[in-house]
Amino acid sequence: MKKVGVISCSGESEPEGTIARNAVRLVMEKYRPGATVSLCLPLYLAGDEGERDFARRFPVIAVDGCGKACAKWATEKYSGKVQDCVDIGELLKEWGVSERLSRSHPGRLENEVTERVAREIIKKMDEITG
Amino acid sequence: MEKDMVYVIPCSGIGKASASVGREAAYTVVEDERPGVSDTLCLSLLTLGDEEAQDKVRRHRVITIDGCARDCAKKNVEAAGGTPGSSHRVHDYLKKHKDLKPEGVLDIGEGGRRLAHLIAEDVSSEIDDMVKGR
Ligand code: SF4
């Protein structure tokens, strides 16, 4: 089975960052277990060559909370080109979600959005794996 | 060093429930226990080398909370030129409170929440000391 690297930004200070992390976890646990590999993003700097090899070993989808695109740019800075990316801020605009979201206490709306983002990630994974 | 604001920075662990406990502890501090004198920031910005985020950790007090012994939050803050005033590891708390094992990454469960609260209490009292400049 071809494995895909899915890396989330940390996004601790933004609701979209929490959505990014939780959507990646959903993909890992519920939707594509066994086909998804991930990495704690700060290990690019705090870790070793093995971790910085991530994008050379797997096609990577970066999942970012906002346009700063930390997962994308950190992957490209330390490891290699990303294959695809998800910008949750842009998706929320596209989906017309303008309510204030919580970074610390995800409720019904946050969980719905997280599910939708997980499905976006899966679509991109399926494009990569054919 | 500016003493008015303390940054509480958890690690970004995606694979361990202990990292989720660290984030919960950080949110408890900055949103419920010590709002106004504490805040958090996206650790990824430090990994990336964002100047504004680096400036924040150089100019302010920082407390890090890491999910495991790899100490990513602490190391990323140090690499950005900051010096954490104190650093915590969720694992150390778990060793002392074996009954408070978190359930999972997405839902840390009741035990995980109680563990996060214990960490938040310690961090809050450290913030009080830092803000008073003791
Ligand atoms: S992409 Fe945005 S939300 Fe995610 S870590 Fe970076 S600044 Fe935070």
Ligand code: SF4
């Ligand atoms: S400290 Fe451990 S759990 Fe946290 S980001 Fe680093 S490797 Fe992951």
